[in-house]
Amino acid sequence: MRGNDDDRGVGRERRGRDGTVYNSSRSYAKPSMKGVTAPASAGGSRGRGMRIAPQSPNLIAEPYAGPMRRPSVLEAFTSAKGLRFAYEAAMSRVKDTYALSKCTKDIRGFTLEGFKAEAKQLYRMINASSANAGGGKTLPHDVRHATTDRTQTDLKRERKTRESGGWVKVDWDLVGIDECQVVRGRLIMANPNDTNGPGFVQLTTRFRSRQKFAAYDARGRLVSGHPDETLDVEDFWVFEHGLKIPNSRWRLAGRLHMPTTSQISSAAKR
Numbered sequence: 001m002r003g004n005d006d007d008r009g010v011g012r013e014r015r016g017r018d019g020t021v022y023n024s025s026r027s028y029a030k031p032s033m034k035g036v037t038a039p040a041s042a043g044g045s046r047g048r049g050m051r052i053a054p055q056s057p058n059l060i061a062e063p064y065a066g067p068m069r070r071p072s073v074l075e076a077f078t079s080a081k082g083l084r085f086a087y088e089a090a091m092s093r094v095k096d097t098y099a100l101s102k103c104t105k106d107i108r109g110f111t112l113e114g115f116k117a118e119a120k121q122l123y124r125m126i127n128a129s130s131a132n133a134g135g136g137k138t139l140p141h142d143v144r145h146a147t148t149d150r151t152q153t154d155l156k157r158e159r160k161t162r163e164s165g166g167w168v169k170v171d172w173d174l175v176g177i178d179e180c181q182v183v184r185g186r187l188i189m190a191n192p193n194d195t196n197g198p199g200f201v202q203l204t205t206r207f208r209s210r211q212k213f214a215a216y217d218a219r220g221r222l223v224s225g226h227p228d229e230t231l232d233v234e235d236f237w238v239f240e241h242g243l244k245i246p247n248s249r250w251r252l253a254g255r256l257h258m259p260t261t262s263q264i265s266s267a268a269k270r
Helices: 073-078 080-106 112-130 141-145 149-164 261-268
Strands: 013-015 021-023 030-032 035-037 169-189 199-216 222-243 251-256
Touching (some): 080 169, 080 199, 112 141, 112 149, 112 169, 141 149, 149 251
Antiparallel strands (some): 013 021, 169 199
């Protein structure tokens, strides 16, 4: 959960909520319109496609970093930056459309509104479980069922950090979800040259919600948040579903960290 920040990160290196540093040009899959090819560390030999585990590829394809910075009118018509923006924006829309078309074709009963309804349910359930500071080391069955292995590791690490910080009790309430919007769709195919083969689709979803949060220590003292304060929260979650992979379902594959304003300004000067 995080406050409003609707900016775009353009830098090469970004840091996740758990402190993990993501490098958009090396740590993630190599993009193409048909899907992505795994980085060398995730697959076999170069050009031979990707070995996909039945559960999850455990990587995010082209992680969303906020809206692209639109060039000025002068830049749009007179500079390479304007041409690059137009090309990247057009290609991103094509990839979004193609990913959604694969959902319609390969996921039985898929509709965008149906996906949003399920995403809202997962958002509420996973957040509620995450707020359960005294839940022990094992995640509840429904959370394990709705998250990838990598996300489960992140959730456990966050829970341990809160417990180490003295958070014994957390009161959390989702007052309401004001917006649930799919902002990016990408594919990860076992073989990028075979678009009819097995793979995964990832839909990055923006949630704008109102929440209440208060954390207490062992003596019942308030250590973070306030029980009567309603917070405006914006989150970007990546949901993943297998394509032509048995027993697939929508699962949370990652929660994206949006860059700060200073990072955006620094990248824009490059």
